[in-house]
Amino acid sequence: MQQSPILTFSSSAFPVAPGEDAETNPGIYGKSLAQWLSKQLSARGIAGGEAFAEDFGWCVGVRSGDKGVHVVCTSGETADTWQVFCFTERGFFEKLRGRGCPRSARHPRGGVNAFAIPFQPSSHR
Numbered sequence: 870m871q872q873s874p875i876l877t878f879s880s881s882a883f884p885v886a887p888g889e890d891a892e893t894n895p896g897i898y899g900k901s902l903a904q905w906l907s908k909q910l911s912a913r914g915i916a917g918g919e920a921f922a923e924d925f926g927w928c929v930g931v932r933s934g935d936k937g938v939h940v941v942c943t944s945g946e947t948a949d950t951w952q953v954f955c956f957t958e959r960g961f962f963e964k965l966r967g968r969g970c971p972r973s974a975r976h977p978r979g980g981v982n983a984f985a986i987p988f989q990p991s992s993h994r
Contacts, residue, residue: 873955892922899942903927
């Protein structure tokens with residue numbers, strides 16, 4: 870698995886729904902952030918799926934070349950703190966051959982390419 874650096878930021882624009890962490894682990898949120906991010910990616914022509922829950926947060930799947938990239942949205946240490954990162958998983962045969970993340974999905978500093986989306990709280994609604 871290749872993982873990008875973690876982007877951490879504070880914002881009150883992403884409300885937590887009651888019981889949201891029933892689909893993740895207790896205290897792990899990020900559904901509204903993932904839904905917002907999915908819409909922003911689609912508006913910029915990047916096909917992303919609907920947000921789905923994992924134990925560690927809420928994910929949005931996107932394509933990078935022939936690889937799937939998961940953009941993860943999860944809560945931080947305080948109520949208005951959020952974290953976003955990306956990861957790709959290598960396929961079975963790539964693991965056997967010792968190959969990593971495809972060059973098209975790599976960031977010059979070694980992580981997965983980040984998506985530059987300007988945050989405007991009014992566009993969240």
